[in-house]
Amino acid sequence: MNQAQVYAFVDLETSGGSAEHDRITEIAIIRVDGETVRRYQTLLNPQTHIPPFITAITGIDNALVADAPTFATVADEVWTWLQDCIFLAHNVRFDFGFLKQAFAHVGKDFNPEQLCTVKLSRRLYPEHKHHGLDQLIQRHGLRMPQRHRAMADADAIYQFWQMVQQSFDAKTLQAACQKVMNRPSVPVHLQALNIDTLYNGYGVYVIYGDNDAPLYIGKSKTVKTRLLAHFRNDVRSGKEMLLAQQARRLQIIECAGEVDALITEARLVKQWQPSLNRRLRRKDALYSWQWQRGDDGFDGLVLVDAATAVLDGSSVYVGLWHSRSEAKKQLKSYLEPSTLCWQCLGLEAGMTGSPCFRQQIKQCAGACIGLVEAAAHNAELARRLKPHLLASWPVDGVAVLIEEQRWHVLDDWRYLGTVSDVHEATALLAQPRPRLDKDIYQILYKHRALLHPLANML
Numbered sequence: 001m002n003q004a005q006v007y008a009f010v011d012l013e014t015s016g017g018s019a020e021h022d023r024i025t026e027i028a029i030i031r032v033d034g035e036t037v038r039r040y041q042t043l044l045n046p047q048t049h050i051p052p053f054i055t056a057i058t059g060i061d062n063a064l065v066a067d068a069p070t071f072a073t074v075a076d077e078v079w080t081w082l083q084d085c086i087f088l089a090h091n092v093r094f095d096f097g098f099l100k101q102a103f104a105h106v107g108k109d110f111n112p113e114q115l116c117t118v119k120l121s122r123r124l125y126p127e128h129k130h131h132g133l134d135q136l137i138q139r140h141g142l143r144m145p146q147r148h149r150a151m152a153d154a155d156a157i158y159q160f161w162q163m164v165q166q167s168f169d170a171k172t173l174q175a176a177c178q179k180v181m182n183r184p185s186v187p188v189h190l191q192a193l194n195i196d197t198l199y200n201g202y203g204v205y206v207i208y209g210d211n212d213a214p215l216y217i218g219k220s221k222t223v224k225t226r227l228l229a230h231f232r233n234d235v236r237s238g239k240e241m242l243l244a245q246q247a248r249r250l251q252i253i254e255c256a257g258e259v260d261a262l263i264t265e266a267r268l269v270k271q272w273q274p275s276l277n278r279r280l281r282r283k284d285a286l287y288s289w290q291w292q293r294g295d296d297g298f299d300g301l302v303l304v305d306a307a308t309a310v311l312d313g314s315s316v317y318v319g320l321w322h323s324r325s326e327a328k329k330q331l332k333s334y335l336e337p338s339t340l341c342w343q344c345l346g347l348e349a350g351m352t353g354s355p356c357f358r359q360q361i362k363q364c365a366g367a368c369i370g371l372v373e374a375a376a377h378n379a380e381l382a383r384r385l386k387p388h389l390l391a392s393w394p395v396d397g398v399a400v401l402i403e404e405q406r407w408h409v410l411d412d413w414r415y416l417g418t419v420s421d422v423h424e425a426t427a428l429l430a431q432p433r434p435r436l437d438k439d440i441y442q443i444l445y446k447h448r449a450l451l452h453p454l455a456n457m458l
Contacts, residue, residue, distance in 0.1 A: 044071050
């Protein structure tokens, strides 16, 4: 590396592993500018509780930091120490992530050049499997008086840097550093990945954690690019940082196109319930408002189980929700600005011919007492609910949506399976029809122009 370059060897102790929720309890910086070496160290009051298991590791407890300054108090000083230098840390994403969050809280955008000594060790010593700081200390005989305290750990990183400067010629070391610094960010436990060979088309990716449990499932039209974006964003989002820290293995499922990727993602999230997925999780309950004509000529609405609904146009349905409360809340938002009579709609109990509660408080135009005719009332209801109607199945019978050589077999907005030809498609028709799924409905509705009747393929 350039001898004129300034380096800052940094280590933090924190109250936990999440930069979004936890805080820094100690910071140490060794700033090296040519022959000048300066050191900065301070405990910090995290203004949050330090758990006992963290104290057991670091020796830092709540009493020790009670009178220490907050980060906001020393932010300008720390900022000066870290300006115009390369930021070095062991697993740099962790320390950088905490500092970026801490500086953001005081209105500063912290974004220095970074060099991870874990990755540098992997590149310079590929014959070794493990490159944690404990392994480096033992392997290279680094001095370590007090492990898991910020200055001692920062000093171990600095010793490692001094050692590699003596062990490798300047050209080799510079090339290794540039390679590490320019390389897309990948979590430490996934360093064995050959990024250049990762598939980068339509697909679904599964990120596994300890015990091979799925952490997160996602989809993209450029899978490799999306994965690297996850790992670059780990310091901007608590979830992304947690994902990067816990990731142990990747699986990429190549897909034929957008619909294949969307359906595969939705299906696998429901099947495996990854801990970091929130959207697309399995929700067995499904409700819709069924539009019905009453004996009095007024159209009404009844909340029904939508999972078994038949969307062939014989009945009209409004919306899909996973809870009764949400269904009622959303319907209210559709109707609230109007003077429709909720009693005539069947949404409130009341006596025929008697004013409803809303009419008594001047929010109903009076359909309940004959002031509004059924035809006009029904027309206003239709106008307000038209944007929220479920679409009727647009194909006569079973449909297929073909992407490359994959046939997605579909019926009444339900996904039956994916096969490779028409004969396999017809074989799927013998299986029980699945329940309606909100996510699958939305995917298929968006791509309804691509549906073709299976009967036309025979």
